[in-house]
Amino acid sequence: xxxxxxxxxxxxxxxxxxxxxxxxxxxxxxxxxxxxxxxxxxxxxxxxxxxxxxxxxxxxxxxxxxxxxxxxxxxxxxxxxxxxxxxxxxxxxxxxxxxxxxxxxxxxxxxxxxxxxxxxxxxxxxxxxxxxxxxxxxxxxxxxxxxxxxxxxxxxxxxxxxxxxxxxxxxxxxxxxxxxxxxxxxxxxxxxxxxxxxxxxxxxxxxxxxxxxxxxxxxxxxxxxxxxxxxxxxxxxxxxxxxxxxxxxxxxxxxxxxxxxxxxxxxxxxxxxxxxxxxxxxxxxxxxxxxxxxxxxxxxxxxxxxxxxxxxxxxxxxxxxxxxxxxxxxxxxxxxxxxxxxxxxxxxxxxxxxxxxxxxxxxxxxxxxxxxxxxxxxxxxxxxxxxxxxxxxxxxxxxxxxxxxxxxxxx
Amino acid sequence: xxxxxxxxxxxxxxxxxxxxxxxxxxxxxxxxxxxxxxxxxxxxxxxxxxxxxxxxxxxxxxxxxxxxxxxxxxxxxxxxxxxxxxxxxxxxxxxxxxxxxxxxxxxxxxxxxxxxxxxxxxxxxxxxxxxxxxxxxxxxxxxxxxxxxxxxxxxxxxxxxxxxxxxxxxxxxxxxxxxxxxxxxxxxxxxxxxxxxxxxxxxxxxxxxxxxxxxxxxxxxxxxxxxxxxxxxxxxxxxxxxxxxxxxxxxxxxxxxxxxxxxxxxxxxxxxxxxxxxxxxxxxxxxxxxxxxxxxxxxxxxxxxxxxxxxxxxxxxxxxxxxxxxxxxxxxxxxxxxxxxxxxxxxxxxxxxxxxxxxxxxxxxxxxxxxxxxxxxxxxxxxxxxxxxxxxxxxxxxxxxxxxxxxxxxx
Numbered sequence: 001x002x003x004x005x006x007x008x009x010x011x012x013x014x015x016x017x018x019x020x021x022x023x024x025x026x027x028x029x030x031x032x033x034x035x036x037x038x039x040x041x042x043x044x045x046x047x048x049x050x051x052x053x054x055x056x057x058x059x060x061x062x063x064x065x066x067x068x069x070x071x072x073x074x075x076x077x078x079x080x081x082x083x084x085x086x087x088x089x090x091x092x093x094x095x096x097x098x099x100x101x102x103x104x105x106x107x108x109x110x111x112x113x114x115x116x117x118x119x120x121x122x123x124x125x126x127x128x129x130x131x132x133x134x135x136x137x138x139x140x141x142x143x144x145x146x147x148x149x150x151x152x153x154x155x156x157x158x159x160x161x162x163x164x165x166x167x168x169x170x171x172x173x174x175x176x177x178x179x180x181x182x183x184x185x186x187x188x189x190x191x192x193x194x195x196x197x198x199x200x201x202x203x204x205x206x207x208x209x210x211x212x213x214x215x216x217x218x219x220x221x222x223x224x225x226x227x228x229x230x231x232x233x234x235x236x237x238x239x240x241x242x243x244x245x246x247x248x249x250x251x252x253x254x255x256x257x258x259x260x261x262x263x264x265x266x267x268x269x270x271x272x273x274x275x276x277x278x279x280x281x282x283x284x285x286x287x288x289x290x291x292x293x294x295x296x297x298x299x300x301x302x303x304x305x306x307x308x309x310x311x312x313x314x315x316x317x318x319x320x321x322x323x324x325x326x327x328x329x330x331x332x333x334x335x336x337x338x339x340x341x342x343x344x345x346x347x348x349x350x351x352x353x354x355x356x357x358x359x360x361x362x363x364x365x366x367x368x369x370x371x372x373x374x375x376x377x378x379x380x381x382x383x384x385x386x387x388x389x390x391x392x393x394x395x396x397x398x399x400x401x402x403x404x405x406x407x408x409x410x411x
Numbered sequence: 412x413x414x415x416x417x418x419x420x421x422x423x424x425x426x427x428x429x430x431x432x433x434x435x436x437x438x439x440x441x442x443x444x445x446x447x448x449x450x451x452x453x454x455x456x457x458x459x460x461x462x463x464x465x466x467x468x469x470x471x472x473x474x475x476x477x478x479x480x481x482x483x484x485x486x487x488x489x490x491x492x493x494x495x496x497x498x499x500x501x502x503x504x505x506x507x508x509x510x511x512x513x514x515x516x517x518x519x520x521x522x523x524x525x526x527x528x529x530x531x532x533x534x535x536x537x538x539x540x541x542x543x544x545x546x547x548x549x550x551x552x553x554x555x556x557x558x559x560x561x562x563x564x565x566x567x568x569x570x571x572x573x574x575x576x577x578x579x580x581x582x583x584x585x586x587x588x589x590x591x592x593x594x595x596x597x598x599x600x601x602x603x604x605x606x607x608x609x610x611x612x613x614x615x616x617x618x619x620x621x622x623x624x625x626x627x628x629x630x631x632x633x634x635x636x637x638x639x640x641x642x643x644x645x646x647x648x649x650x651x652x653x654x655x656x657x658x659x660x661x662x663x664x665x666x667x668x669x670x671x672x673x674x675x676x677x678x679x680x681x682x683x684x685x686x687x688x689x690x691x692x693x694x695x696x697x698x699x700x701x702x703x704x705x706x707x708x709x710x711x712x713x714x715x716x717x718x719x720x721x722x723x724x725x726x727x728x729x730x731x732x733x734x735x736x737x738x739x740x741x742x743x744x745x746x747x748x749x750x751x752x753x754x755x756x757x758x759x760x761x762x763x764x765x766x767x768x769x770x771x772x773x774x775x776x777x778x779x780x781x782x783x784x785x786x787x788x789x790x791x792x793x794x795x796x797x798x799x800x801x802x803x804x805x806x807x808x809x810x811x812x813x814x815x816x817x818x819x820x821x822x
Contacts, residue, residue: 010636011625012450014636015433015434015435015436016632017627018433019434022423023426026423026425028426037459038451038453039423040450041433043449044623055466070602070624071602074621106601109604111607113603113606113607114601152626154803157800183427190519191483192522193519195482195483195524196524202484212421212422213481215563216563281700282688282697282712282714285693286693286694289693292769294692298716298717299716299717300716300720301713302711302714303693303712305711306711308710309754312753313711313754357703
C-alpha cells in the first residue's frame, strides 16, 4: 500500500519554513506498513493543488495533505477540496460545539472568522481535531482516500496518531506489506571504503533487500530495507551479517540518536553526566536533555562562552589560558574536571573550539575543536578538525563528544 | 522565471532525514528573482525520478536536483540523468585532478569506488564541487536547464552559491521578476482576530499583492509578497500600512529570528547577557550563540537541570524550593539574579517549568513555565502555559523569553 504527502503553503516554497512534518509522517506510515512514495510541496494556489491531487491519485492509494486550513484568506485548501470532490460546505454542529469548548476561556477567539472553521464539506468524513479548530477531513474516491489535516506540527501529529492512522487502518484493511528497516551506525571509515568492504555482501543480497549509506556529521548510518519481500528472520540474518562485517567501526546497532544511547547507558548504570561547553554553547546540553526522562541522568551544564566564565565559574587559571590558549588540551581538561566536581556527576564532557567564521589562525584554523571526557577512571582529551562552517562544526563536535562518551562508558 | 526542486533519496521518504535543503534553496532562488513552484521528493528509483523530471520540465524553466550522487550502489542519479538526456559517462581529467587534490592527505579514500566520481555525462557542463567528490552537472534542454548537486547540506550550499546560481544567472538572463517579500512579527493576538483587524486592508490590496499568516510558537509572522507585480515603493507603502495597523502587537518589522534581534540590540548598546535554564536546558543558550559574532554579547549560562545545581551553583536556598517548588516565581527570580551576578552581565534570563510528559500536577500542569528577566532596572517574572508536548513547551518558552527580553531592553 502506497501513500503520498502533499504539503500546501507558500511558506515552504519561499524558504520561510522547513518541512519537518513529512519526515515524521513518513516514519509513522512505515510503522503501519504503508510506503511513502512521494512528497510534493505546492503553493496555496488552486491550479497547483489540483494538479498535485490528480498526479498523486494516479500513483497511490492514500493521499495526505497538510496545511492551508486556517481561518484566514490565504488558506484555500478546504474550498479547493470541496470543488475537487464536487461537494459544498455545510455547518457542522459537532465541530461548532468542539470549537466553543476549545475556546471557552478565550471568548475573543470566537469571532466570525473562527466561525468559518465549523463549515465542513458535506460528503467528507469529519474527524475531531482535539487540539485545534480546523476539522480533519477524509474524502473517499472509489478505493482511494484523501485525508486533510493542519500543517501546524503538533496538531498534525496528534491528528495522525489519534484519528487518521487508525481510520486508514480500519478502512483500508487490504493486505499490507510488512516494511522493515534495520539501521546501524559506524564511524571512522570513508563511505567509499565502507562500500568496498561491503561489496561481496551487497552482491550476495537477495532480490528485495536494499542497502543505503547515509553519511552525516562524521557518522555513516547503514540501512537495510525490505518492502514486504523479506521475512523478519531473513532480515535478522542479513543484519547480523552486516554487523559482523562492520564490527570494527560500529557505534550502535539501532537508528537511535547517540544522545539516547548515552542516556540509556547512564540510566542502566544509575550514573549521571554534566557538560562544560564553550564552542558548542549549550547544544550538547540540549541534546542530553531533549528526550523525556533525562532528569534521571543529566544534572546540568556550565556554558562558558566568555573567558571570564571559564576563569571565575569553572576555575580555569588565567595563566593556563594565557600559556596555551582557550582552545587547548590543557584548558579543556580543566573544564571537564571542574564541571564534574562542581556539579557532582559521574561523567562530564567539555568542549572548546573555533566555530568561526572568525578567530582562526594558521596553527589553530576554524574548525579546530578540543574535547575532554572526565570519568571515574580519569580524564582524556582529543583534538578534531571539523570543517569550515559554524553550524557544521558545532553539530559535528556534539557527535564526536557523544561517540567518545559511549566508548568511555563502555570502557 | 520558475524553478522546481527534486530531492532524491529513500532516507527522506522513510523519515530518516528531514529535508532542510529545500527551504534554504528556496530563499536563495527568491533572492535571484526565481520563483520556486514546487518541491518533489522521490525514491532512489529510476521510474520515479524520470516521472518527476518529465512533470517538472512540463511546468518550469529550471529543475534542480539534490542527492543520489555518492559512490555507493544505492545512488543512481548520475546514471538516470545520462539516460534521460541520452548521453553516457566519460572520464573527466579535471574532476580526477580535483579529487586527487581533495584527498591528498587521505590516500585511503582514493579507492576504485571514488574513481567512479570522475566519470561524468559527456554532454553535461561540469562545475567544480570545491568541498566534495561528486561533480556538479548542468544539462540544457532547449531553453530549459537542469542542475544536479549533492544532497549533503553544506556541499549543496557551497555549490549553489559559488557555482549553480551564478551559472543560471549568466545562462538565463531573460527578464526576471523582482520577487519581494516583507515580513513583520506580532504576538498577543489570535490569528482570527488579527485577520478581522486586517480585513479592510486585505480587501483594498491591489492585484498581485499577497498576505500570508504564519503562526508558530506564540508568534504570528505576517508576510507580504509580490512576484513581479508591485514596485519597491508600492511594497514599502503597503508594508508601512500593515505596520501601522498591527502596531499594538508588533515585535519586529523584519523576518529575523528573535535571538538575532536581541543580539543586535545588545551589541548596539555594548551590553551582555547570560541565562540560567532549567526546563529549556540550554536551548535558549544555543539560540543566543547560534549566529556568528555572538561572543560580543553572550557570556554564558548555568543549566541547572537538577535541583542540586540550582542550590549549589546558583545559590537558590533549599528552603525556598521546599516552600514554593522549583517551578515558581520565587525560585526563577533568584536564578535570574544569581546568574546575572555570577557571570557579571547586564541582563539575564531564567526559566523553570514542567516540560513533561511527567511531573505535572493539578496546580501546576505540564506546560507551566516561569520566566524571569533580571535587568539593571530590576527583576520581573511571568508565568506561562505553553501546551502539552515537551518540544513545543521548550520552544515556546524560548520565544517568550526572547520576546520579554526585547521588550525589557527597549524599556
